[in-house]
Amino acid sequence: MPKQALLLLNMGGPNNLDEVELFLRNMFSDKYILPINPLMRKLVGTIIIKKRLNAVKANFQKHLGGKSPLTQLTQGLVDRLQTKLNMPIFMAMRYVPPFAIEAIKACQAQGIEGLVVFPMYPQCSTTTTISSIEEIQAHCKALNYQPKMKILCNYYDDRDYIQASFDKIIEALGERNPKEYDLIVSAHGLPLSIARSGDVYEKQIEANFSALKLYLELQGVSFKDTKLVYQSKVGAGRWLKPALDDTVRNPKNLKVLIYPIAFTVDNSETLFELDIETREIAHKIGYEDFVVAQCFNAD
16 A cells, blocks of 8 residues: 555646636635635626636637646646656646546545655745645545645756756747847746735745846856746736736847747647747747747646
């Protein structure tokens, strides 16, 4: 009987078009995503979903084959890890299947005494890491399951993580001369109201960016310019800046490489928002080259 299991925590992504609404409804029901009173959260969430649902479904259908790639890519990571680790490994998604509760029930049924909890977010935020960890803890409490937990998070400045980020940038660069390119490091955005309420995400993103810049310098890789931007803004409120869209629409260099620093597995926000939507903007403006680096996935 295994003593420990590894849980890979993430938001998840719709596995089919029917799950798009489920994903949005669960996400906007999260108190950390919409930190307002429950009645207002339900009302605001419903309004947002009503406005966005058809467009989001259409984008998934047209550009991503009707589903997010995240689950399949994460399963590839699970399969690879399973060849290296002598313990059960489970995906534990927040908003769509495979849900965290199913992973917890499986661990309890197998008599697993310890959980290694790995949020797949390099930088911590209440909206991601904290939300996912608290869900795991709540499920364990509800099931009267008391495993020992080892939580591995805040690895934004870990040397191996920085090395892996560097490797993905070099892979995307190929034979291109970095001195001719701007490196745009893109992080998922966050509303200012959350960022200014004690959330550590912005500070960790900035520290991650600084560590990556330093590592590039130490490896002798010099880009023409290196910038940190934020993507995926939703709604009319104020979010962290500078925004990716604004940066791409006002270029100082028409050769860029985009690196998605806040994601470890490719998803709609990398494969659609960056590689399709933002690429189209760059094409219309007349960029000479627009390169998007892949996430780690199962590498």
